Amino acid sequence: MAREGGRRPGASHETSDPLLKEAQDQTRALMRLQAYKRLAYSLVAIGVILVWWGLVGGSSRAAGVAGVVLVAIGVPSSAVLYVGIKHGKQNVENMLFDYEVQHAGRPSTREEIDSQIMGETPRAIERAIDAANRRSEGRTHKRRKAGGR
The missing domain is CATH 1.10.287 (Helix Hairpins)
Known part of the structure; x- marks a missing residue:
């Protein structure tokens, strides 16, 4: 070659x-x-x-x-x-x-770079994850009441 x-x-x-x-x-x-x-x-x-x-x-x-x-x-x-x-x-x-x-x-810190990449502050990301978890728990609870899994 x-x-x-x-x-x-x-x-x-x-x-x-x-x-x-x-x-x-x-x-x-x-x-x-x-x-x-x-x-x-x-x-x-x-x-x-x-x-x-x-x-x-x-x-x-x-x-x-x-x-x-x-x-x-x-x-x-x-x-x-x-x-x-x-x-x-x-x-x-x-x-x-x-x-x-x-x-x-x-930026000089890794956290700032991560927040820039995500376009959100770390606290806003945590709130979004908590909200998603609450929504998924609600769906699971409704399925149990209806007799599903």
């Missing part, structure tokens, strides 16, 4: 904004960490199989010991990678939110 302009097809455009560049770099790093997390999960799976095969299946005990070692390495590393990736994703989301606030002229 031919490359367009020396880039991979579908590759993201580089930006001159340092915040977006950092978000792109961290996203790439998170993708690499996810590959390592899959490797750690594989170590755990192989370790469990070796433990079962070595200790229960009647094979050599060396396979069981190797399985225990793999599980002992895989479980903590996968836990650390899981937490790191989770926090990294939150960090990238916060960077993108900050970029939107700086460049799109949006």
Whole structure:
């Protein structure tokens, strides 16, 4: 497949904004960490199989010991990678939110953005939900009186 302009097809455009560049770099790093997390999960799976095969299946005990070692390495590393990736994703989301606030002229708090998107204040939204709940309760009560469900 031919490359367009020396880039991979579908590759993201580089930006001159340092915040977006950092978000792109961290996203790439998170993708690499996810590959390592899959490797750690594989170590755990192989370790469990070796433990079962070595200790229960009647094979050599060396396979069981190797399985225990793999599980002992895989479980903590996968836990650390899981937490790191989770926090990294939150960090990238916060960077993108900050970029939107700086460049799109949006309000500075998430609540204000949510209220702008909804076109209502949060209290007005709560009142509308309460009214809808009351209406649905009234319908349920009427059906029960009529012998329905």
